[in-house]
Amino acid sequence: MFRSHTCGELRMSHVGSVVTLAGWIQTIRKFGAITFVDLRDRYGITQLVFNESLSGQLDNNPLGREFVLQVNGKVIERSNKNASIPTGDIEIEIQSFSILNKSVTPPFTIQDDTDGGDDLRMKFRYLDLRRNPVKKNLELRYAVNRSARNYLHEHQFMDIETPFLIKSTPEGARDFVVPSRMNAGQFYALPQSPQTFKQLLMVSGYDRYYQVVKCFRDEDLRADRQPEFTQIDCEMSFVEQEDILDMFEGLIKRIFKDVKGVEYTDQVERMTWEDAMWQYGNDKPDIRFGMQIHTLKKPASVYYNKTDQSALINDAGFAVFDGAESVLAITVPSGAAYTRKQLDELTEWVKRPQIGMKGLAYIRHNEDGTVKSSIDKFYSEERLKKIAETTKANKGDIILILAGAEERTRKAMSELRLELGEQLGLRKKDEFKLLWVLDFPLFEYSEDDNRWVARHHPFTSPKPSQISTMIENDPAIKDAANYLSHPYAQIKANAYDMVLNGNEIGGGSIRIYQRELQEKMFEALGMSKEEALHKFGFLLGAFEYGAPPHGGIAFGFDRLCAILGGSESIRDFIAFPKNNSGRDVMLDAPSSIDDVQLNELNLKINLS
Ligand code: ASP
Numbered sequence: 001m002f003r004s005h006t007c008g009e010l011r012m013s014h015v016g017s018v019v020t021l022a023g024w025i026q027t028i029r030k031f032g033a034i035t036f037v038d039l040r041d042r043y044g045i046t047q048l049v050f051n052e053s054l055s056g057q058l059d060n061n062p063l064g065r066e067f068v069l070q071v072n073g074k075v076i077e078r079s080n081k082n083a084s085i086p087t088g089d090i091e092i093e094i095q096s097f098s099i100l101n102k103s104v105t106p107p108f109t110i111q112d113d114t115d116g117g118d119d120l121r122m123k124f125r126y127l128d129l130r131r132n133p134v135k136k137n138l139e140l141r142y143a144v145n146r147s148a149r150n151y152l153h154e155h156q157f158m159d160i161e162t163p164f165l166i167k168s169t170p171e172g173a174r175d176f177v178v179p180s181r182m183n184a185g186q187f188y189a190l191p192q193s194p195q196t197f198k199q200l201l202m203v204s205g206y207d208r209y210y211q212v213v214k215c216f217r218d219e220d221l222r223a224d225r226q227p228e229f230t231q232i233d234c235e236m237s238f239v240e241q242e243d244i245l246d247m248f249e250g251l252i253k254r255i256f257k258d259v260k261g262v263e264y265t266d267q268v269e270r271m272t273w274e275d276a277m278w279q280y281g282n283d284k285p286d287i288r289f290g291m292q293i294h295t296l297k298k299p300a301s302v303y304y305n306k307t308d309q310s311a312l313i314n315d316a317g318f319a320v321f322d323g324a325e326s327v328l329a330i331t332v333p334s335g336a337a338y339t340r341k342q343l344d345e346l347t348e349w350v351k352r353p354q355i356g357m358k359g360l361a362y363i364r365h366n367e368d369g370t371v372k373s374s375i376d377k378f379y380s381e382e383r384l385k386k387i388a389e390t391t392k393a394n395k396g397d398i399i400l401i402l403a404g405a406e407e408r409t410r411k412a413m414s415e416l417r418l419e420l421g422e423q424l425g426l427r428k429k430d431e432f433k434l435l436w437v438l439d440f441p442l443f444e445y446s447e448d449d450n451r452w453v454a455r456h457h458p459f460t461s462p463k464p465s466q467i468s469t470m471i472e473n474d475p476a477i478k479d480a481a482n483y484l485s486h487p488y489a490q491i492k493a494n495a496y497d498m499v500l501n502g503n504e505i506g507g508g509s510i511r512i513y514q515r516e517l518q519e520k521m522f523e524a525l526g527m528s529k530e531e532a533l534h535k536f537g538f539l540l541g542a543f544e545y546g547a548p549p550h551g552g553i554a555f556g557f558d559r560l561c562a563i564l565g566g567s568e569s570i571r572d573f574i575a576f577p578k579n580n581s582g583r584d585v586m587l588d589a590p591s592s593i594d595d596v597q598l599n600e601l602n603l604k605i606n607l608s
Contacts, residue, residue, distance in 0.1 A: 002070065008044025012089050014075040019092065021046060022070045022100065024130065026110070028063055039069060042135065047082075047091040048073065054094060066103035066110065066127075072096045122585045125576055137573045140259065141561045145212055147258035148232050148555075151251050157208040157234065162197035164214070168535065169195050171457050173217035176227070184602040190216035193554060195457060196539055198235035199511055202550040203542045207237035212557060224569055226558065227582045234508075235552030241494055241510055244551050245270075245436055248506065252434060252498065252555075259564055262432060268498075272439040274304045281328070281414025283440070286502025288433045289426035293413050294391040297327040299406050301484050303441060309390050318378035320359075324403035328413040329391045332420055335398030336364045349419065350402065355412045361401040365393040375401075418502065427501070429566045435499040439463075442470075442493040443524070445483045451526040452477070452488055456495045458521055459539075460509035466491045467517065475524040488524065494551070505560050508553030515543040 003022040010019065023041035030036075033052040038045050048071055050058060063069070073094040082088030107123075108116025110130050121128040128134055149159070165188040168175050175189035191197075193215045201209045211233045219225060232251075236244065249268045256262040269287060276285050279292040297310040313327050321327050332338075338346075343362060350357040363373040363384050371384040379387075391399050400416065402409050421427045442462050443452040452475060454460060462470050473487045483489060495509035512518045518540060522532035533540065558570040571577040578584050598605065 006043035007039050007041040007046045008086060010046060010075055010087050010090050010092075012077065015077050015090060016075065018072065018074050018095070020070065020072050021048075021092065022068070024103075024110075025063055025065055025067045025069055028065070035063075037063065037069070039071065040130070044087055045085055046087045047078070048094050049076075049091050050094050050097075054097070057097075061099055063099070064103060064105070066106050067099055068101040068103070070098045070100050119579075119585065122577070122579060125586050129575065134572070137561070137565055137567070138575060140565050141557075141573050143259045144255055144557070144561050144564065147255045148210075148212070148251060150258075151254040152208075152210045152234070155208065155247065155250075157210040158206055159211055160201060160206060160209050161211065162191070162194040162201075162213070164190055164216075166191050166197075169193065171195065171217070172454075173219045176216045176218050179601040179603055181600050181602075192217050193231060194233055195459060196536075198233060198552060199459060199539065199547075199550065200542055202235055202237045202513075203545065203547045205237075205548075207548070207550075208235075209552075210234045221580055221582055223580070224571070226570065226574065226578055228578075229570070230557040231554040232506075232557050232560075233552075233554045235550060237548040237550040239510075239549070239551050241438075241496065241551065244508065244510070244553060245496060248498065248553050248555075249434070249436075252500075252505075255560070255564070256432065260432075264432065264434065268434040268436055270436045270438055273437055273441065273492075274306075274439065276437050277410065278304050278306055281410040281417065283437055284497065284499045284502055284504045285435065285437075286418060286421065286427060286433070287435050287499075288428065288431050288501060289421050289424075291330055291332070291417055291420065291426075293410075293417065294329045294331070295326070296329055296387065296390070296401070297321070297324065297403075299325045301482075302406055303484065303489065309387075312383065312386055312390065316375075316378040316383070318375060320361075321375075321378075321403050324405075324409070326406040326409045327401060327403045328409055329387070329399050329401045330413060330417055330420070331391045331393045332398050332400060332424075333394070334396050335400075336366055336396050338362075338364075338398055346400070346416075350412060350416060355415055356408055357402050357404060357412045361403070363387060363393070363399040363401070365395055365397050365399065367396050369395060431501075432563075433501055437497045437499055438495075439492045440495045440497070441489070442466075442491040442495075443488050445477070445489070447480075449526065450477055450480050451475075452524050454521075454525060456493060456507065456509050458525055459511045459518070461494045461512045461517070463492045463494055470524065471517070471520055475526075496553070498553075498555070500560070500563055503559060503563055504556070505563065506553050506555035508551065510549075510551035513543060513547040513549055515540050518543060 004020045007021055007023045021039055023039040026038040026040040026045060028037050033055045035050040035058060037048040039048055071094050073092040075090050076093050078089060078091045106127055107120055108114050110127055112132050114131060168189040169192050171192040173192055177187040177189050180186045180188060194213055198209050213231055213233050214228050215231050216228050253264045256264045273283055276283050281293050295308045297313045298308045313321050347360040350360050361374050363371055365371055365388045371381055371388060373384050393399050402413050440455055444455045446453045469487050469491055475488060477483050477486055493509060497504050498506040512521060558573055561573040562570045
């Protein structure tokens with residue numbers, strides 16, 4: 001028997017028993033002839049005492065950090081108890097020991113607060129994984145996985161594996177490809193998601209499918225993305241949007257309960273995509289706090305069909321606002337107390353290249369009811385008060401205003417709102433707020449190709465009431481400058497995203513399941529009939545054999561874990577992650593392959 005107990009197990013009730021433990025040496029402390037060792041395994045730390053009688057043996061077999069040690073000894077009560085660890089009441093009086101393996105000095109100390117930088121920790125990830133904080137993250141990940149599986153199993157979902165070596169599955173990113181040795185000159189693609197397979201499973205009658213599955217996307221890695229990541233991927237037949245929202249609200253609530261002990265009893269809020277863009281400036285609003293954006297002016301040509309307040313803004317002789325496409329405002333509660341310095345800092349903040357604004361205007365709504373503004377010169381007090389009214393500013397608040405091109409300004413205002421929320425302590429880590437964002441546009445306009453692209457993916461169905469708009473109209477965009485007046489721009493998708501604290505944690509849609517409509521969709525996306533058949537003949541064919549109405553969703557498993565774990569970074573929740581350039585620094589991958597391998601694959605490298 002290698003061990004009788006783990007290093008996290010022994011308590012006062014074990015005092016007197018003789019035990020065998022095995023683990024890694026965390027620390028060694030010598031007091032004269034007595035040596036104390038902290039022995040660690042996955043379950044905890046136990047203190048070992050080597051008395052004088054063993055000092056000769058220790059001299060011959062010196063111990064070192066991270067050595068693997070097996071010990072035999074008696075559990076005794078500690079005179080100096082350590083309340084900060086569960087085994088802190090006892091220690092083991094060692095009778096015999098054996099060094100199972102030695103260790104060279106680790107490149108960083110393996111403890112909660114390590115001295116190892118990110119790169120070093122990633123290069124020696126197998127050592128990093130011995131650390132408590134990383135272990136806790138993986139335990140949380142496993143807890144989320146288990147909870148999801150239990151819920152889905154209880155609801156008749158079946159876990160079915162789908163292949164990794166497939167043909168391209170467009171989800172808006174580039175494919176990773178794998179050359180085929182047996183089919184010279186041909187390539188597999190790795191799935192961006194199991195999208196088409198789960199739909200085929202619906203055609204096959206497996207009406208509730210799920211998989212906790214790797215997806216591969218060759219994207220330029222923006223902060224905190226991984227080229228391979230995990231989804232909780234689900235699909236259901238004979239459902240409408242409402243059924244999906246209901247089922248998967250249940251899933252997330254169950255995960256909250258199982259993993260965080262949080263009873264999320266509220267109905268998950270819902271918001272249309274248009275309202276999200278209008279009120280929060282992005283499609284994944286953090287609704288833990290209010291501070292909605294007020295649109296004082298917008299170009300007539302934007303998607304959202306809402307009215308603005310341009311009359312209040314225009315023709316005051318202020319060229320910046322007169323010439324701007326959009327003027328957006330946000331009211332900061334009690335912000336009238338901001339000092340000059342604070343306002344200067346906020347102005348610098350919006351001018352940073354990532355935000356890209358030229359400046360920040362403000363209107364103070366003072367406690368005494370007067371208004372004071374950086375644009376006093378152009379706007380009368382009466383007009384400023386009107387703006388304050390429109391932006392729902394109370395006495396003591398400040399209104400911050402950004403102006404510029406619509407897309408950039410809305411994005412900047414959305415960022416500013418989040419920054420202010422952060423500064424004001426309104427984005428609390430232990431508060432969880434879920435939101436469904438609904439009614440996304442079905443299409444997005446691609447300026448580069450002057451055509452429509454699918455906002456979600458090409459298998460998403462339009463709202464039933466808008467199917468005729470799609471069928472009856474020619475998708476061609478004749479007037480690129482006015483693409484928003486094309487009827488396709490108004491078509492909304494039967495698609496939904498689940499948002500948690502300002503992060504998109506899942507997204508899905510009700511699918512197209514008739515061949516004609518799917519063909520029309522491919523045509524709308526600029527695909528010829530031949531191309532559609534070549535790429536998706538299998539799916540179009542399957543739709544002719546009794547495809548049921550179906551829909552689904554996929555959750556970003558890594559992200560969900562990170563948020564539940566209160567972390568910004570998904571890497572912390574992946575055992576062996578890649579770095580920001582998509583490299584595995586531990587394996588040193590990707591790497592070149594030798595000529596023999598290249599020849600077998602009929603490949604030549606042509607680096608120019
Ligand atoms: N396959 C989609 C995605 O990866 C999710 C879905 O539509 O179910 O985003």
